[in-house]
Amino acid sequence: MIPEVKYLVVGITSILFLIIIDLISAVALALKNKTYDWKLLLDFLKSSIAPYILIWGTLGAVPILLKYVELSNDVVVPLEGGIALVWLLIVGRLIKSIFDNFKTLGIEIKKV
Secondary structure, eight states, X not given: OOHHHHHHHHHHHHHHHHHHHHHHHHHHHHHHTTOOOHHHHHHHIIIIIHHHXXXXXXXXXXXXXXXXXXXXXXXXHHHHHHHHHHHHHHHHHHHHHHHHHHHHHTOOOOOO
């Protein structure tokens, strides 16, 4: 497998994994508070999954395209760094949401 494709697959897989954990923790919180609503679940799917996957999928494909375009490292390295930063922001936002849901559920996560 081309390393750039592996990079894209790992990025999408990790984002999907965090989205699933966030979804499960949000549904558990809604069930606990007896505020579960199917409409909110559909809104979550439209507002979280689609944009994150589309953004990362598009940006993650850039290194694959760069493989076939002759550009200097002065262009490629900052671009790949920016793409990694976008992934980090998406993952950070999902982790924060998961921790907030766990905290509201009363599940304490201890710092190591």
